[in-house]
Amino acid sequence: MISRRLLLGAGLAAPFVATPFLGRSEASTHGFPERTVRYVCPFPPGATNDNVSRTMSRALGPRLGVTVLVENKAGAGGAVGSRMVAEAKPDGHTLLNASAGNLTIAPHLSNVGYDPLRDLAPVALAGDAYSVVAVNPALPVHSVAELIDFGRRRPGVLNYASAGIGSAGHLRGALLADEARFEAVHVPFPGSAAAATSVVAGDCHLVIDPIAMPHVQEGRLRALATVGPDRWDAFPDLPNLAELGIGRAWPGGTWFGLFAPGTTPAPVIARLNRDFNDSLAEPEVAAALRRFGLKPEAVSPEELGRRVAADHAAIGRALRRLNIA
Template sequence: MTTRRTLLGAGLVAPFLLPGLARAQSYPSQPIRLVCPYPPGATSDNVARTMARALSERLGQTVVVENRAGAGGAVGTRHVAEAKPDGYTLLNASGGNLLISPYLNEVGYHPLRDLAPVAMAGEAYSLVGVSAALPVQTLPELIAYAKQHQGELNYASSGIGSTGHLRGAMLAEQAGFEAVHIPFPGSAAAVNSLLAGDCQLMIDPVVAPSVQQGGKIRAVAVVGAGRWEDFPDVPNITELGLGQDWPSSGWYSLFAPAGVPEAVIGRLNAAYNDALAEPDTAAALRRLGLKPEPTAPDQLRRRLAQEYAASGATLQRLRIAA
């Protein structure tokens, strides 16, 4: 027979038996920090700010973007990996800081062990942008010019170990030319070097506005899944016989520290995917070169594992080191 004392005892014990459930039911009860591991103005920063606004509306708490740049995204990523696993410190991640940097430096975290996948903002397109000062209009013309001027072209990226670094090296390898990698502290600084004519080539979504405005940067190819709808006349690099076996690494996603309760991960995933379905948010991401893609945490975890292995093999083949 159940007594009043038994019921009271069960009520006192239950919170200690189910601490994760209790936290999840009240989550979020305070502002959330969304760490961007790159400087302001980078595509990662713009994606983070777009999703922070959308999440704030759906979670009923302020989501504040915090830029912690450095070491190819490793500084901010390590900060999140070492944070308390309560769901109040999150990471706006990309291929560079999860798939490349850990192979090049002692970053202090392992992407498959120390971070928990939450949701994906979407696949990211990039443009192969060239300085309009170059006498080329197409990717084949760029390749022919680069072969005639071996080692004379500079290609800019947002830093050593960035996606732009890897893609520039893969393009040079596949096309058979040599170029000099010039790393910058963020993609905004890198695209400025292209505008100034100090560098002649860059593969990054951040060049898109300058291409659309016309003048100093010309797009000769798209990198991503098919053609970019904002640049329908620019061929995908695979149409030109290149890029078929490149590791993707072209996405932006939400991660949390490992150990965050599954119920909190589920709450964040639902809010994130709901935001992607909202027309204004989806349109904002498309302007940044993303194709919104709702994803479950397990799907993202499997993809991360596959691309992490593929990126490591590519870096080793190209002998890319910090």
């Protein structure tokens, strides 16, 4: 069992500064890197995005041979930090730890100030994230079937918390209610940690997010199912929603990846991709990401770009069908 302190410690601590090696492992690429790299997390401390940012900054610093500093720039469901990176100088020294929602959901819902397919360059994928469907223990439901029945018998009473409008938790809550044919009220928060805490406190009923994992393990929330490519090894006895016949056609996924300003030179992107993927192969890094609910996966920038484009299009169609705007 993983303690909440172990899981969230990286996110709640002071911003991590990686300690560089005394010498660089190789010559710079197009003058990169030549100074501190800003690693922007577009969510508050304690969120899954924050935990992933700090894990990967610690791994990248020694490989790049410079300090890698995490900066939390939260706001507008991740759009504030994402826009800051999109508008930064495209030299590889300002990077974004994006969540799927920043690039494939939020841009459909509001004027975020950036085009995710043009203004941000895909670099590397940290991995897909599993989520847990969790409720406050006081809610009289112990399975997804009972949750659906509760929602149908009490239209508009059930609510779900998320990391904000346009977050993956927002979309998944809406998709669950739509597919299962019940009404639920969306309650947005400024980050996933705050959303999960609201369900623990009983202010909200339901959350679908990786950050619910430690609350479930410590008995503060009740898990009903998981969401992801297969069963989550942290909860081997919990069914995946797909096993229950739910969510098989849901668009997109919950992934975390590294992005740079849109016109960053290809050699810099290639260097970052190589160092990032090499970091994923380190047992300590992979283990840390799994603790945060990710399934690490090394891909090329081109593959990540295709995924973003496909998810962006599919989610746009789903949002229009759900009348979410």
